[in-house]
Amino acid sequence: MSSEQMLEKSLDVLAIGEAMAEFNQQPDGRYLAGFGGDTSNCAIAAARMGARTGYLTQLGDDLFGEQLLALWRHEGIETQGVQRIAGAETGLYFVTHGDGGHRFSYRRAGSAASRMRPTDLPPSVVQGAHWLHCSGISQAISASACDAVFEAIARARSAGTHVSYDLNFRPALWPATRALAIARETLAHCDLFFPSIDEIGALTGLLRHDDILRWSHDQGAKRVALKLGASGCLVSDANGTRLIAPHPVTPVDATGAGDCFAGALLARLSAGDTLDRAARLANIAAALSTCGHGAVAPLPTLAEVFAAEG
16 A cells, blocks of 8 residues: 555545636625535535545635635635635625526636646645545636646545545536537546436437436546436446436526535545435435525535435
């Protein structure tokens, strides 16, 4: 065993990507200030579900960067992998709501996180986690950030750290051809894949559940949790495919629900749950997260998830 593999795993989940300030439109038209960013949402969700969690990113030396650091520290998230970049800004986005669901408008060009490079990764942070969680958005924000994610994955593989990957395909961020090529390369090193039915259909053209799961495993993903929205999820591994029933709620804002699902599932796997049990609790957590506005504020605690399970 290498010296990297002998490092103590002090974290259950380490997420890498971009965190942002959020302005979420309310029913009266006003905007509620908060925070988001898919992998940051995932990290906070995992922390509220009891996991030892850290985040790996770059922030601007602005007010939003200070507030995000304060948020993570309040949530008990390790910030050793967070760097402040002088002269850079922290990204932000707006969420509006309509008949077609929620819509995002981003202001992130040249953000501190998009300037992340492989050489910027702090030593030993990745190797000290049981899970490294990344996403298509982590890779899409810039070529250098994409390279940084692959460097983090390489460090994870060399240290016995598992890799989870949320597809989170956003056509506005990059061309489908590049997104597909990057996804395939990532899945070759992936222990747990989180595609959503709509996004993977848009990226690959596959619509049938069994075709999507087969494609995911063929690319290299060992386990898959296919998010089906209000219909729950499908989990697939060496033991076959199982449908995990949804948790019924009356949603008001689905922002960050998929991120919550991933964070909750990783937290429960870290706690020793089976994939099926972890997915069941993750379904409940994701459903509860849609009962309030914003990506972070409605994320439930483990106690709230257990109470909802009944």
